[in-house]
Amino acid sequence: MSTISSTKAGIFSGRESQVRSYCRSFDTVFTRAQNAFLHDTNGREYIDFLAGCSSLNYGHNDPVMKEALLQHIAGDGLAHALDLHTDAKSDFLRAFQDIILKPRGMDYRLQFTGPTGANAVEAAMKLARKVTGRHNIIAFTNGFHGVTMGALAATGNGYHRDGAAMPLQGVTRLPYDGYLGDSVDTADLLEKMLNDASSGLDAPAAIILETVQGEGGLNAASPAWVKRIAGLAREHGALLIVDDIQAGCGRVGTFFSFEGMGIKPDIVTMAKSLSGYGLPMALVLIQPEHDIWSPAEHNGTFRGNTHAFVTATAAIKTYWADGEFEAQIARKATLVTEELRKVADAIPGARLKGRDMMQGVDVGSGELAGDICARAFEGGLIIETSGPDDEVIKVLAPLTTPDATLKAGFDILHAAVRETMHKNKLAAE
Numbered sequence: 001m002s003t004i005s006s007t008k009a010g011i012f013s014g015r016e017s018q019v020r021s022y023c024r025s026f027d028t029v030f031t032r033a034q035n036a037f038l039h040d041t042n043g044r045e046y047i048d049f050l051a052g053c054s055s056l057n058y059g060h061n062d063p064v065m066k067e068a069l070l071q072h073i074a075g076d077g078l079a080h081a082l083d084l085h086t087d088a089k090s091d092f093l094r095a096f097q098d099i100i101l102k103p104r105g106m107d108y109r110l111q112f113t114g115p116t117g118a119n120a121v122e123a124a125m126k127l128a129r130k131v132t133g134r135h136n137i138i139a140f141t142n143g144f145h146g147v148t149m150g151a152l153a154a155t156g157n158g159y160h161r162d163g164a165a166m167p168l169q170g171v172t173r174l175p176y177d178g179y180l181g182d183s184v185d186t187a188d189l190l191e192k193m194l195n196d197a198s199s200g201l202d203a204p205a206a207i208i209l210e211t212v213q214g215e216g217g218l219n220a221a222s223p224a225w226v227k228r229i230a231g232l233a234r235e236h237g238a239l240l241i242v243d244d245i246q247a248g249c250g251r252v253g254t255f256f257s258f259e260g261m262g263i264k265p266d267i268v269t270m271a272k273s274l275s276g277y278g279l280p281m282a283l284v285l286i287q288p289e290h291d292i293w294s295p296a297e298h299n300g301t302f303r304g305n306t307h308a309f310v311t312a313t314a315a316i317k318t319y320w321a322d323g324e325f326e327a328q329i330a331r332k333a334t335l336v337t338e339e340l341r342k343v344a345d346a347i348p349g350a351r352l353k354g355r356d357m358m359q360g361v362d363v364g365s366g367e368l369a370g371d372i373c374a375r376a377f378e379g380g381l382i383i384e385t386s387g388p389d390d391e392v393i394k395v396l397a398p399l400t401t402p403d404a405t406l407k408a409g410f411d412i413l414h415a416a417v418r419e420t421m422h423k424n425k426l427a428a429e
């Protein structure tokens, strides 16, 4: 149901490419946003359970980040700097080193790529190939790593792969944790194939994985599986790339999604919430011994977005200097689980997916999930689906959403579930 005037709608449908997508589900014109709320031209308020697909983990227009950015702009701080040294970059590097890396006992070099997640993945895959002299990269079923050609080769989603209209090469796909059911450890298959010179699996340059598959349907790998894959990578001379673009920056409770899993990835990719403010920024973390790039070998005009450095530094200092934010995320995640359990209880066969603030409900059909999300939007909630058939209703609320707002959002979702199930029951009678 469109809530906008036809004049305003017309400029989008008449002028913007057919490739537009989220705006088809949330068909209104947004004007303002604050923390977990969005407002449209009709003066309507929406609760945001999408958060820029996990790019707004700290909510919209965080006041501390906004003030830092305003000051930077007011003082004629550089807006664009290629990869020149700037005070803003130096502040970010120092904050990342002192607040993120050192307390976790980590030592990584930071490569700023072009500002999308896909560009960070491209760089990570290229570097792994350069370091090992091998071409093959192992990726997993339902993994999503972006839609540029290299990253798309590692992405499982058939719809996006079809968009390439070219062979997507250099990647071997293997089953992710749980893909063959709870009784099969898919790491056994990888191990067997790596150890069998006649398995047909070319020696891998890297194994790339998400610890929780965001777009693939909120499949959460067990720490034991991730640790085994990391061990197999090491044993077989492949680099381990953890794609933390969606699951990182606190989404699953800790800054990096793999904390506590006992692994040390060779390469980590980050983007989405890294800038904290929704500004484009991407990063590749590289174990120092693998940082063998030649200058400008993977370059780009927009490497290191200076405004994003400013807000990212404020984000790190505000949220990660002590353990308070992590404790808050854990508490809110419990609330999300409780509410999602109610959603699952109301839909026969539905089950919970994901973990922490990256959870959802598999309702068994994309049509049902889509109907529920459409009704939720009518009720004032922005919430999307994920999974191979879009069958998972996915909650990606900002991590800063007040408890009362989370509950209000879930009230809208529960009502949408009730109405949709009632309508479907009537239709079936």
Ligand code: PLP
Binding pocket: 053, 115, 116, 117, 118, 119, 121, 144, 145, 146, 147, 210, 214, 215, 243, 244, 245, 246, 247, 271, 272
């Ligand atoms: N990797 C993961 C895990 C993602 O979730 C995404 C985007 O959803 C990407 C890579 C690609 O990031 P971008 O859309 O910024 O290119």
